[in-house]
Amino acid sequence: MIRVKNLSYIYQPGMPFENQALYDINFEIPDGDFAAIIGHTGSGKSTLIQHLNALIRPTSGSIEIDGENICDKSADLKSIRSKVGIVFQYPEYQLFEETVYRDIAFGPKNMGLDEAEIKDRVYEAIKLVDFPEELLEKSPFELSGGQKRRVAIAGVLSMRPKVLILDEPTAGLDPHGRDEILGQIDRMHKENAGMTVIFVSHSMEDVARLAKHIIVLNHGRVAMDGEVADIFARGEELEKMGLSVPQITQLTRELIARGINIRPDIYTVDFAKNIYKELFCAREEKK
Amino acid sequence: MIKDITIGQYIAGNSPIHKMDARIKILCAFYFIVLLFVIRNPVQYAVITLFIAFMVKLSGVALKFILRGLKPMLFILLFTVIINIFMTPGEPIFELDIFSWTLSITKEGVVTGIYMLLRLIYLVIGTSILTLTTSPLMLTDGIEKILSPFRVIKVPAHEIAMMMTIAIRFIPTLAEEADKIMKAQTARGADFESGSIMRRAKAMIPLLVPLFVSAFRRADELAVAMDARCYHGGKNRTRMKQMKMSRYDIYAGIVFFVLSAILAIAMIAF
Numbered sequence: 201m202i203r204v205k206n207l208s209y210i211y212q213p214g215m216p217f218e219n220q221a222l223y224d225i226n227f228e229i230p231d232g233d234f235a236a237i238i239g240h241t242g243s244g245k246s247t248l249i250q251h252l253n254a255l256i257r258p259t260s261g262s263i264e265i266d267g268e269n270i271c272d273k274s275a276d277l278k279s280i281r282s283k284v285g286i287v288f289q290y291p292e293y294q295l296f297e298e299t300v301y302r303d304i305a306f307g308p309k310n311m312g313l314d315e316a317e318i319k320d321r322v323y324e325a326i327k328l329v330d331f332p333e334e335l336l337e338k339s340p341f342e343l344s345g346g347q348k349r350r351v352a353i354a355g356v357l358s359m360r361p362k363v364l365i366l367d368e369p370t371a372g373l374d375p376h377g378r379d380e381i382l383g384q385i386d387r388m389h390k391e392n393a394g395m396t397v398i399f400v401s402h403s404m405e406d407v408a409r410l411a412k413h414i415i416v417l418n419h420g421r422v423a424m425d426g427e428v429a430d431i432f433a434r435g436e437e438l439e440k441m442g443l444s445v446p447q448i449t450q451l452t453r454e455l456i457a458r459g460i461n462i463r464p465d466i467y468t469v470d471f472a473k474n475i476y477k478e479l480f481c482a483r484e485e486k487k
Numbered sequence: 488m489i490k491d492i493t494i495g496q497y498i499a500g501n502s503p504i505h506k507m508d509a510r511i512k513i514l515c516a517f518y519f520i521v522l523l524f525v526i527r528n529p530v531q532y533a534v535i536t537l538f539i540a541f542m543v544k545l546s547g548v549a550l551k552f553i554l555r556g557l558k559p560m561l562f563i564l565l566f567t568v569i570i571n572i573f574m575t576p577g578e579p580i581f582e583l584d585i586f587s588w589t590l591s592i593t594k595e596g597v598v599t600g601i602y603m604l605l606r607l608i609y610l611v612i613g614t615s616i617l618t619l620t621t622s623p624l625m626l627t628d629g630i631e632k633i634l635s636p637f638r639v640i641k642v643p644a645h646e647i648a649m650m651m652t653i654a655i656r657f658i659p660t661l662a663e664e665a666d667k668i669m670k671a672q673t674a675r676g677a678d679f680e681s682g683s684i685m686r687r688a689k690a691m692i693p694l695l696v697p698l699f700v701s702a703f704r705r706a707d708e709l710a711v712a713m714d715a716r717c718y719h720g721g722k723n724r725t726r727m728k729q730m731k732m733s734r735y736d737i738y739a740g741i742v743f744f745v746l747s748a749i750l751a752i753a754m755i756a757f
């Protein structure tokens with residue numbers, strides 16, 4: 201359970217460039233949840249998630265993970281960071297080792313695990329991201345963009361975090377690469393019961409496919425917090441914040457507005473396909 | 488963490504020093520440094536101290552920013568003072584026997600040490616005033632103009648200035664990048680802060696490799712972007728902002744002339 205209470209954060213306090221990025225943030229994320237944090241660029245998403253494994257300390261407020269306040273001076277940072285794994289935006293820019301294997305092993309090695317255990321974890325991690333075993337001894341710099349990103353994600357997964365946070369994991373990928381990564385994240389969450397996934401994005405389409413629970417940030421404040429259906433029902437408010445509901449949801453809404461009888465809670469194209477098919481068949485028959 | 492770098496940090500303002508022509512300002516700073524190294528007696532140091540205090544006041548830049556430039560120099564300053572105090576031959580005022588080795592502090596040593604310390608501090612403050620009151624672009628433009636007469640002996644003035652502009656431009660970008668990479672590696676359990684020097688040096692690898700890779704990538708992208716916009720060096724280029732001298736530059740000339748005169752009198756009289 202992650203509990204954030206009255207969290208505020210100011211960059212460079214007391215300097216002329218002082219900048220408050222977060223204002224009085226409150227939310228809870230239960231164990232095993234698949235939560236999404238959305239908001240437009242600069243709304244404070246990246247700043248917020250860096251608090252969750254104590255990379256930065258709040259200016260005020262507190263963060264509890266499994267009942268332990270991680271802002272305490274006495275908190276054990278190493279154990280917090282192996283419990284909460286963060287995949288940063290464009291994680292491929294953090295690769296540095298000579299081989300893919302050694303790069304993925306960097307996290308577990310810092311945790312002080314033995315060789316055999318590290319090996320297990322590396323193989324497990326590449327399986328989760330569908331990375332081919334025969335490329336393990338290659339230099340990470342020789343890989344394609346999409347493969348680099350998988351290696352970087354595997355580098356965090358190999359620490360077997362209980363909470364996995366991904367900051368815009370699909371940024372800069374082509375539609376095919378994006379679908380693959382999203383599919384893998386979904387599978388990971390389903391296969392590892394108990395793993396909490398926090399997915400940061402500004403794309404409603406991505407969020408609609410995966411998340412159960414959405415937290416919307418706007419100018420450093422929590423604007424909405426709730427189930428997917430409740431959030432998407434507030435399309436107009438979202439639009440005012442520079443976000444939008446998925447296109448398929450928008451289409452459905454407009455059809456309803458024109459008097460067509462169809463359920464309103466349609467968020468993904470896959471789900472819509474069947475419903476629209478039924479709708480068309482019913483109309484054909486009527487003719 | 489790495490955000491404390493002040494090089495190329497320009498603080499906009501409206502003071503007479505801000506309004507000076509960059510070329511003149513650079514030459515003045517240069518002349519000031521020369522003065523620092525020719526002065527010898529306490530009266531001259533007192534005059535220079537008054538002068539620098541006056542300049543700081545005139546520039547309107549908060550003292551906090553000017554002194555921040557001294558922080559990274561602390562070790563060098565201390566080192567210089569200690570070396571001077573112990574290594575200058577002369578009349579000993581304090582002696583310490585360590586084994587068969589005599590360590591002595593001399594009167595001359597203390598004096599030279601203090602002089603050296605003041606010189607270095609004023610040098611940093613003087614150049615800080617220059618960089619804090621001149622935008623990086625004006626600064627490199629000024630350097631280009633000053634170097635341009637040397638083109639006849641094949642000094643690539645424009646290229647040097649362009650390289651400096653680019654370097655200054657990328658300091659904040661790379662600092663930000665370093666901060667990001669450091670956080671990402673810390674999240675994977677890297678430890679940059681504890682351990683022996685060797686261990687810490689080794690811990691820098693996960694930071695330095697990605698940083699260099701990214702610097703090269705950016706350099707490449709920038710080169711392509713410059714090519715795409717037909718950049719072809721300094722020949723026949725005109726400037727959007729022409730450099731112009733103003734009355735402030737004449738005032739500066741007068742101030743430095745008076746300062747030189749006073750220092751010369753002090754040199755002869757004392």
Ligand SMILES: Nc1ncnc2c1ncn2[C@@H]1O[C@H](COP(=O)(O)OP(=O)(O)O)[C@@H](O)[C@H]1O
Pocket residue numbers: 211212219220221239240241242243244245246247248
């Ligand atoms: N290292 C930093 N120093 C100063 N300000 C920052 C830094 N990182 C982010 N900010 C500022 O904090 C705000 C939130 O940024 P960020 O958390 O990166 O938003 P998001 O990830 O939602 O795009 C922005 O106004 C941004 O300019």
Ligand SMILES: [Mg+2]
Pocket residue numbers: 245246289367
């Ligand atoms: Mg971000």
